[in-house]
Every structure is written in C-alpha cells, then in structure tokens.
Amino acid sequence: MPDSPAAPGATTRLNKRMAELGLCSRREADEWIARGWVKVDGAVAPMGLQVAPNARIEIDPKARGQQREQVTILLHKPIGYVSGQAEEGYEPAVVLVQGRNRWKGDTAPQRFAPAQLKGLAPAGRLDIDSTGLLVLTQDGRVARQLIGEDSTTEKEYLVRVSFGPVANDVQSAFPPAQLARLRHGLSLDGQALKPAKVDWQNPEQLRFVLTEGKKRQIRRMCELVGLRVVGLKRVRIGRVTLGQLPLGQWRYLAPNERF
Known part of the structure; x- marks a missing residue:
C-alpha cells in the first residue's frame, strides 16, 4: 500500500523523504548522506535524521554528477x-x-x-x-x-495462447465472458487484480496492458480462464518500446x- 500522507507536524526519515521527492533512491540517499553531500535547512545531515515535510533539502553538485x-x-x-x-x-x-x-x-x-x-x-x-x-x-x-509501490507505469505484452485442444483461431472458441474476466474480476494470492486492458491482437494472440507485476501474473490469469500461454513477449514499458x-x-x- 502507498504511504499515507504525513500528519501535520509528523517527521519522516531523510532517506525516505528524498526518495518521495524523486531526488534519488533510499540507497543512494544513504550514500550521499554518509559522504556529507546532503544538507537540511543549511546544516550537513547526519545518518538517520528525521525531517519535517517543509524541510529544505540541498544536494551537493558531486551527487548530481554521480547521478548523471x-x-x-x-x-x-x-x-x-x-x-x-x-x-x-x-x-x-x-x-x-x-x-x-x-x-x-x-x-x-x-x-x-x-x-x-x-x-x-x-x-x-x-x-x-x-x-x-x-x-x-x-x-x-x-x-x-x-x-x-505507487507505480502506475504500463507494461504491454503479446501473449500467444491455446484453449483446451484449440490452437488455431482461439478467438472464435474463447467465450467473451472469460475475456471480460481477464480485464477485471480475477484474484491472485487472495487479492483482487487491478483492471487490465486485454484484447485480441490476432486470432491466436492477446495483447495485455498491466499496471502491476505479480509473479507470473499473465500466465496465472490465463490459467484461471482456461487458457494456456504458448509464448509471452513484453513489447513496451511506459513510453519505451522494444x-x-x-x-x-x-x-x-x-x-x-x-x-
């Protein structure tokens, strides 16, 4: 679950706050803090510092150079x-x-x-x-x-499937109601899956667009509606394509x- 908004007056560990602001990862933040590259309200920050939401965080140019x-x-x-x-x-x-x-x-x-x-x-x-x-x-x-945890980046896949003995023109044999379940209505590991975009790319291949990534998610989703995955290829992450x-x-x- 995404972190809840901080209550007024609450503090957050500095490395976590830097990650929330998109400055770096928590691991990078710890490295930068250890090297004395981070100031909070004008003072060099020690490890483990708790900061208020309005704290002024400054990053040494050396850290930016390393990041580039x-x-x-x-x-x-x-x-x-x-x-x-x-x-x-x-x-x-x-x-x-x-x-x-x-x-x-x-x-x-x-x-x-x-x-x-x-x-x-x-x-x-x-x-x-x-x-x-x-x-x-x-x-x-x-x-x-x-x-x-709060990522909503789309991942797009081309998935070749069979349905029982049907390996050709699977689209004609596969019930539309089951396609609707692939889009929304399935659960894995006791948790409901987020809505997915699922459409036929051709009679033997589905196109999936997901915003989450549970282990072997597409294969397990297909099993739940009677499909077997014959081949799976990821072709896009966000705006970047294969x-x-x-x-x-x-x-x-x-x-x-x-x-």
Missing part, C-alpha cells in the same frame, strides 16, 4: 535467462550486457565500460520462459518509477527518452 553517470539499459531478453540473481543453473540476463552485444542501431552517446555493470539491477521481472523488453538500471529513480532491438542485444535508454 548512471546508466539505464534496455535488453531484449531471450528465453532461458532469469531477470535477477542466477538460479538453478540459469544465468542472469545481465551477463548479456557486454560490448559485443550492444545493438549497432543504438544512437546513445555513452561508451560501454565495465563500471556500468556495478549496481546494474532489473527494474521488474520477466520470467525465464518469457522474452522481450527488460530494463536494467543503476538509477534508483528509474527503479522507483517502474516498480515502486522496437527493432534484436533478441539478445541491448541499448542505452537515450537522454531524451522517458518511461
């Missing part, structure tokens, strides 16, 4: 790679972020450097048996926007792109 160097990478994840930590012998998708796998069509000005891999983490999961757009970022602001990015290759989020 952070990268966000868009990867076309193949099947067989996990989004985050390696598991059960499967490699994490970040191993594909190498100089030789950078898309030749990438027009971003950055040059690839191994330092860009430090702290590079997925902002949202994409299952091992799914493909498509995966965002990896060093920037806590991007992570918060995409996967924070576009022509080849499978297994990556590019930088361009300076003028915003989720």
Whole structure:
C-alpha cells in the first residue's frame, strides 16, 4: 500500500523523504548522506535524521554528477535467462550486457565500460520462459518509477495462447465472458487484480496492458480462464518500446527518452 500522507507536524526519515521527492533512491540517499553531500535547512545531515515535510533539502553538485553517470539499459531478453540473481543453473540476463552485444542501431552517446555493470539491477521481472523488453538500471529513480509501490507505469505484452485442444483461431472458441474476466474480476494470492486492458491482437494472440507485476501474473490469469500461454513477449514499458532491438542485444535508454 502507498504511504499515507504525513500528519501535520509528523517527521519522516531523510532517506525516505528524498526518495518521495524523486531526488534519488533510499540507497543512494544513504550514500550521499554518509559522504556529507546532503544538507537540511543549511546544516550537513547526519545518518538517520528525521525531517519535517517543509524541510529544505540541498544536494551537493558531486551527487548530481554521480547521478548523471548512471546508466539505464534496455535488453531484449531471450528465453532461458532469469531477470535477477542466477538460479538453478540459469544465468542472469545481465551477463548479456557486454560490448559485443550492444545493438549497432543504438544512437546513445555513452561508451560501454565495465563500471556500468556495478549496481546494474532489473527494474521488474520477466520470467525465464518469457522474452522481450527488460530494463536494467543503476538509477534508483528509474527503479522507483517502474516498480515502486505507487507505480502506475504500463507494461504491454503479446501473449500467444491455446484453449483446451484449440490452437488455431482461439478467438472464435474463447467465450467473451472469460475475456471480460481477464480485464477485471480475477484474484491472485487472495487479492483482487487491478483492471487490465486485454484484447485480441490476432486470432491466436492477446495483447495485455498491466499496471502491476505479480509473479507470473499473465500466465496465472490465463490459467484461471482456461487458457494456456504458448509464448509471452513484453513489447513496451511506459513510453519505451522494444522496437527493432534484436533478441539478445541491448541499448542505452537515450537522454531524451522517458518511461
């Protein structure tokens, strides 16, 4: 649940307040505070400081410079790679972020450097048996926007399905009432799902647009209405699309792109 509005006179831990203001992530805030890069009402802030809602927070230019160097990478994840930590012998998708796998069509000005891999983490999961757009970022602001508790960023997927023995022209066999349930009316893990946009892209493929990301959500939603997912590909996050990015290759989020 999103945090409740602070009561008049209430205070908030400084790192949390900085994240709420979109200045950085909590982890970055702690690092900046430890380095003496943060002032509150004119005084260098100690770790653990509680601040009022109207406190004046100033950030040292060194912190801004460090933030500008952070990268966000868009990867076309193949099947067989996990989004985050390696598991059960499967490699994490970040191993594909190498100089030789950078898309030749990438027009971003950055040059690839191994330092860009430090702290590079997925902002949202994409299952091992799914493909498509995966965002990896060093920037806590991007992570918060995409996967924070209060995130409303859309994620769009193309989902190939079958319905019982029907693998061709599934659209004709699938009851419209069940399509309506996919849009709104299903629950997972005892919680009602937020409304989703679900429409037929073609007779064998659905287009899902979600604003939440429960584990294996689309596959589980489909199971609840008798569909089996044959293939799943994420094609958009917010305003950023997979576009022509080849499978297994990556590019930088361009300076003028915003989720």
